[in-house]
Amino acid sequence: MKLYYYKSKLGNFGDDLNRWLWTDLLPDFFNDDEDIRFSGIGTIISPEMPKAKKWIVFGSGIGYGFPPEGFGDESWHIMCVRGPLSANVLGLTKQQYITDGAAFLYCHPEFTPLQDSERSGVLFIPHHKALAHGQWEKVCAMAGVTYVDPRTEAKAVIQKIRHAKLVLADAMHAAIIADAMRVPWVPMVTSTDISTFKWLDWAQTIDCAYRPTVLGGDLTVNALRKCGVMYDGNKNEVPGLDVELALQRFKRHMALKSSQGLKRHIDRVRYISLRISEKIVRNKEDKINRSWDERMVEHVAGKLEFAKTRTGFLSADALFQNNLSRLQAQLAVVKTTVW
16 A cells, blocks of 8 residues: 655655654555555645545544545545544544544654653744744744754654653644653644644644644734635634634535535636735745844744743643554554455
8 A cells, every 4th residue: 555645845744754654553564556545644635635446544634625536435444534623524423533643653662752850941843834934943042942943854853842841833743743742732823824623623632722822923924815815715713713613614615615616716716816916925925034123033032932931731641542542443453454
């Protein structure tokens, strides 16, 4: 079978860990046979999934589009999806979601969680899309926080998280990995690109509230992006961080986009107003990056300093271990099934 996950051209640690984690968990399972595909960690359930005779879904989530054509028929083997929002949208039962597959890192021999006395420092790990706007290294230096580039090799990022006392997580997998390493984490928001739906989907599986500290939402470029993406029915942030509202909004967008007439209209609007404005937005991003004077850096650094004083979130040990046991039971099914 062939492993399927999102591959960023510049690298993104949360996606890149798929490359070796699954081969460690399922040795001798993967090759280039495209008849059977394995969907791993990430928000990757979408129409972009390639055709295959069989699909095995293990901990994947939905969040950026429709389910693929035929999802759920006899060719799809759903071991589990990431969380209850994904299960709801996909028409699955409560028993068919567990949590994000990165929880397996807890029992990986390279990443045994450390004792609290062995940890030190506070990390900030931005979403990879946040790198286009903001002087994050400078902000972190001023706030007394260690900056971690999300494009860094995944194992190196995990080791940094493993040795930290607190993780300020704009990248959701920074929080997921921190939770697996039993390191407290604080959710952050650097822009309107950060998906409330995704965060709520995972947070529900560990019984933790999603209460982020907003770092970059007040930047002009985010306001421009927010206006632009609203044209095509996509809006990643959800007011009030409400689970039901996030579900309703996602389903409403899916229903709207299922109309062919509306789809053609959206495509036209996107071409006229989104693609053209994207050039304006990118120019504005460049100008904002150049114009981040000391006052702006101090303003954002102040927010980061506040975030590192917050009590970090961490799932209860019993709940985490229950989720992990359920993941391991499903992994055993994969190992013993003749695919």
